[in-house]
Amino acid sequence: MKWLAAILSGLLLALPAAAADYAALPGGSFPSVLPADGKAAPAQIAPFALRTEPVTNGEFLAFTLKHPEWRRDRIAGVFADGDYLSHWASADSLGGSISAAQPVTRVSWFAAEAFCESEHARLPTWYEWEYAAAADSHRADARQDPAWRERVLRWYGRPSNVPLPDVGGSPDVHGVRDLNGLVWEWVDDFNALLVGSDSRDQDGADKFKFCGAGAISMREKENYATLMRVAILSSLKAPNTTTNLGFRCARSK
Numbered sequence: 001m002k003w004l005a006a007i008l009s010g011l012l013l014a015l016p017a018a019a020a021d022y023a024a025l026p027g028g029s030f031p032s033v034l035p036a037d038g039k040a041a042p043a044q045i046a047p048f049a050l051r052t053e054p055v056t057n058g059e060f061l062a063f064t065l066k067h068p069e070w071r072r073d074r075i076a077g078v079f080a081d082g083d084y085l086s087h088w089a090s091a092d093s094l095g096g097s098i099s100a101a102q103p104v105t106r107v108s109w110f111a112a113e114a115f116c117e118s119e120h121a122r123l124p125t126w127y128e129w130e131y132a133a134a135a136d137s138h139r140a141d142a143r144q145d146p147a148w149r150e151r152v153l154r155w156y157g158r159p160s161n162v163p164l165p166d167v168g169g170s171p172d173v174h175g176v177r178d179l180n181g182l183v184w185e186w187v188d189d190f191n192a193l194l195v196g197s198d199s200r201d202q203d204g205a206d207k208f209k210f211c212g213a214g215a216i217s218m219r220e221k222e223n224y225a226t227l228m229r230v231a232i233l234s235s236l237k238a239p240n241t242t243t244n245l246g247f248r249c250a251r252s253k
Contacts, residue, residue, distance in 0.1 A: 020059075021053070022049040023050055023052050025128075025132055025174050027045035027047040030043045030130075030141075032130055045131050047253040048124070048128055048250055049251040050248065053167040053178055054103040054182065055247055056167055061100070063115050072086070075111070079110040080107075080108040083241045083242075085106055085107065086106055102164045103246040105242070105246045106242065106243060107245070107247065108240060109123075109186050109190065109236070109239075112247040116250075122188060122251070123247060124250035129185065132172075135173050137170060137172055152225045155182075155225075164183065165182065169181065183246040184246070187233060191237075
C-alpha cells in the first residue's frame with residue numbers, strides 16, 4: 001500500500017495551492033520602539049496587507065517542490081546555513097514528526113523572501129510588523145495594557161525545544177493570527193534595525209549598532225518583549241536559520 005500512499009501524496013501536492021489570506025491594515029502614525037528619527041518621531045506607515053498566518057511547513061514544502069533551487073539539498077550555501085530545513089525528514093518530505101500545519105522554521109531570510117515573491121508579495125518591514133503585532137482582539141494598539149505585555153512576555157520564557165503548535169490562534173482586531181506567542185518572524189529590514197540611516201546621527205560612536213547602546217534611544221522601554229525581538233533580529237545574518245524563526249508575507253496597497 002506504500003505505492004498507493006505515494007501516488008496519493010503526489011496527486012495532492014500537484015493540486016493548485018489555496019490562495020493565502022491577507023488582511024488589510026490601515027497604517028498611519030505609529031510610535032515605534034525605534035523612533036523614525038532616532039529620537040522621538042513616530043513611524044509613518046502606509047496602508048498594507050499582511051498574511052493572516054505564518055507560512056506553514058506544508059506551504060513551504062509545496063514551494064520547494066515547485067522551485068527546487070530552494071530545496072535543502074540544492075540551495076546555494078550563500079543563501080542558507082547548514083541547518084536550513086534540517087528538521088524535515090528529507091529534502092522533499094516532512095516526515096511523521098512534522099505537522100504540515102506548523103509554522104515553517106529554520107528558513108533563511110533569502111528563502112523567506114523568495115517564497116513571498118512567489119506569492120507576489122514581500123517580507124514586511126519592521127514598522128509594519130511591529131504595528132500589526134501591537135494589536136489584540138479588540139484594540140489596534142494594546143501595548144499600554146500591562147496584561148497584554150505580560151501575556152506576550154510569558155511566551156519568551158517557554159522552552160524552545162518543544163514541538164510548535166499548529167498555526168491558527170485567535171485573530172486580532174485586524175484578523176491576523178499568531179503574531180505573538182508562536183515563532184519569531186523575519187522582517188525585510190532586519191539588518192538595519194539598530195543602524196542609523198545617517199552616520200551623522202550616531203555621534204561618532206556607532207551607538208545604534210549594538211543592543212546595549214542602541215537601547216538608549218529606544219522608546220517604549222517597558223515593552224520588553226518587542227525590544228527582545230529587535231535585539232534578536234538585529235543579531236542575525238541573512239543566511240541564518242533557527243529552530244523558532246519563521247515568517248509571513250506582506251503586500252503594499
